[in-house]
Amino acid sequence: MKITLKVWRQKNAQDKGGFKTYQLDDVSPDMSFLEMFDVLNEQLLKKGEDPVHFDHDCREGICGTCSMYINGKPHGPKQTTTCQLHMRSFSDGDTIVVEPWRAQAFPVVKDLVVNRSSFDRVIQAGGYVSVNTGGVPDANEIPIPKKIADEAFDAATCIGCGACVAACKNASAMLFVSAKVSQLALLPQGQVERKTRVEKMVSQMDEEGFGACSNTGACSAECPKEISLENIARLNREYLSAKSSSDNV
Amino acid sequence: MSSTLGKKLLMALTGLFLVIFLVVHLSGNLQLLLNDEGRAFNVYAKFMTTNPLIKTTSFILYAAFIVHIIWAIILTVNNKKARPVGYAKTSASTNSTWSSRNMGILGTIIFIFLVIHLKNFWYVMHWGPIDMVKYEGQEYRDLYATVDMAFSQLWYVVLYVVAMLGLMFHLYHGFSSAFQTLGLNHVKYNPVIKFVGVAFAIIVPAMFAAIPVIIYFKNF
Numbered sequence: 001m002k003i004t005l006k007v008w009r010q011k012n013a014q015d016k017g018g019f020k021t022y023q024l025d026d027v028s029p030d031m032s033f034l035e036m037f038d039v040l041n042e043q044l045l046k047k048g049e050d051p052v053h054f055d056h057d058c059r060e061g062i063c064g065t066c067s068m069y070i071n072g073k074p075h076g077p078k079q080t081t082t083c084q085l086h087m088r089s090f091s092d093g094d095t096i097v098v099e100p101w102r103a104q105a106f107p108v109v110k111d112l113v114v115n116r117s118s119f120d121r122v123i124q125a126g127g128y129v130s131v132n133t134g135g136v137p138d139a140n141e142i143p144i145p146k147k148i149a150d151e152a153f154d155a156a157t158c159i160g161c162g163a164c165v166a167a168c169k170n171a172s173a174m175l176f177v178s179a180k181v182s183q184l185a186l187l188p189q190g191q192v193e194r195k196t197r198v199e200k201m202v203s204q205m206d207e208e209g210f211g212a213c214s215n216t217g218a219c220s221a222e223c224p225k226e227i228s229l230e231n232i233a234r235l236n237r238e239y240l241s242a243k244s245s246s247d248n249v
Numbered sequence: 250m251s252s253t254l255g256k257k258l259l260m261a262l263t264g265l266f267l268v269i270f271l272v273v274h275l276s277g278n279l280q281l282l283l284n285d286e287g288r289a290f291n292v293y294a295k296f297m298t299t300n301p302l303i304k305t306t307s308f309i310l311y312a313a314f315i316v317h318i319i320w321a322i323i324l325t326v327n328n329k330k331a332r333p334v335g336y337a338k339t340s341a342s343t344n345s346t347w348s349s350r351n352m353g354i355l356g357t358i359i360f361i362f363l364v365i366h367l368k369n370f371w372y373v374m375h376w377g378p379i380d381m382v383k384y385e386g387q388e389y390r391d392l393y394a395t396v397d398m399a400f401s402q403l404w405y406v407v408l409y410v411v412a413m414l415g416l417m418f419h420l421y422h423g424f425s426s427a428f429q430t431l432g433l434n435h436v437k438y439n440p441v442i443k444f445v446g447v448a449f450a451i452i453v454p455a456m457f458a459a460i461p462v463i464i465y466f467k468n469f
Contacts, residue, residue, distance in 0.1 A: 006337075008337075019337065069336060071338060071340065072336065072338040072339040072340035072341075073340055073343065073344070097337060097338040099336055099337060099338070102332050102334055102335060102336055103331060103332055104330060104331050104332065104333055105331070167344060169328070169332075169341065169345075169350055170328035170331055170332070171328075171331040171332040172253075172328075172331070202252055202253075202254055203252065205253075206252050206253050209330070209331055210253075210331055211253070211327060211328035211330075211331030211332070212253035212254075212256060212257055212324050212327060212328055213253070213254075213257060213430070214328070214349060214350075214352065214426070215349065215422070215426040215429045215430065216344075216345035216346070216349040216350055217344070217345050217346075217349070218341065218344040218345040221343075221344035221345065222344055229429065229434060230434045232429065232434075233429050233432050233433065233434030234432070234434075235254075236254060236257075236258070236429070236430055236431065236432040237432030239252075239254045240254075240258065240431075240432060243255070
């Protein structure tokens with residue numbers, strides 16, 4: 001396959017950056033999108049040029065590191081992660097535009113690499129369950145209905161890749177935060193910190209400079225883990241109930 | 250209320266209140282089509298501007314409009330700041346509806362219409378100049394004549410219809426979106442909310458728009 005790539009190149013956070021066009025003449029349709037970038041980078045290195053920097057880690061669709069905005073969509077045309085996107089999803093002779101995630105809260109570090117520490121700080125604000133150490137509890141000691149366990153698990157499949165923020169016209173992190181609040185709010189273990197958690201996480205989300213939710217549904221449509229919009233409704237409920245009944249004034 | 254969620258909650262609550270207002274307003278407007286030279290409409294208009302309960306409610310209505318508009322501006326500015334550098338290529342149409350992405354533009358169309366609309370009718374009804382009519386010895390402001398004259402002007406009818414189209418798309422997203430913001434997303438109720446929302450978004454603005462069109466052709 002012949003592929004023309006228009007890739008965002010930016011030396012550092014201060015650099016203005018711009019697109020650069022590259023030609024790849026021998027792309028296998030079985031390559032993953034990242035493998036195609038590996039091939040491109042080998043060519044660039046041979047020529048003595050700076051390779052394109054991009055984030056990647058597990059390359060099996062579970063870590064959420066590979067952030068690329070491909071042809072106007074996070075992770076490209078398929079609802080999966082960039083590493084699980086294959087070149088067979090494109091046609092011979094295609095021009096593909098690759099950009100970094102665009103959000104105030106995700107500043108560009110270099111080329112396609114963005115800093116997603118804002119997500120970590122949202123989690124640090126309350127996305128955990130505090131436990132006292134002690135004996136290991138017996139399995140099934142706390143009864144949880146299957147349906148609730150499934151819902152919590154579905155929310156917990158969020159890999160924090162940031163595609164929701166990238167896809168949202170407001171660069172809102174509502175889908176991410178709602179998934180993280182939901183997985184703990186649904187389970188008995190999460191009840192103790194339920195109210196303070198949602199208050200702190202939402203407040204951190206706002207502080208990081210993410211936009212508000214317009215309920216366009218773009219986030220869920222682009223989410224590689226298909227996190228449902230029901231979580232956003234739950235976050236709204238959790239927040240409203242926490243704000244109207246918690247002791248924090 | 251200072252958080253993004255709190256602001257959105259206010260948008261949802263004021264939005265739904267304005268939806269109720271649309272029903273009341275429409276039921277009043279439909280009296281324009283009665284064949285009584287505006288008597289029922291003028292009696293109704295007097296009631297709506299003099300009844301103490303309605304007057305009190307109207308102040309809540311003004312507040313709802315102002316909050317809905319100002320908070321929309323605050324949220325939009327904030328949302329634009331959340332993405333200072335945009336994308337070179339987007340394909341938003343594949344993941345969301347047009348109306349959900351353009352609530353601000355649709356709202357602006359409705360706002361421009363609202364200003365002209367208030368100046369033509371609401372201001373005139375309250376502070377004139379307006380002719381008076383007498384029914385059974387009682388004096389009434391002849392708002393019907395004012396409306397009749399306005400709806401005989403083509404530009405006003407066109408503006409009215411365009412604004413109602415804007416309202417249609419605004420409601421198409423806004424109605425069901427408000428419930429999501431209030432936290433109501435449930436397999437049992439979602440189809441009902443969606444259906445009522447779409448039906449409301451089509452029927453109510455269409456009926457509003459039909460009135461000036463009918464009057465225009467009646468006077469043609």
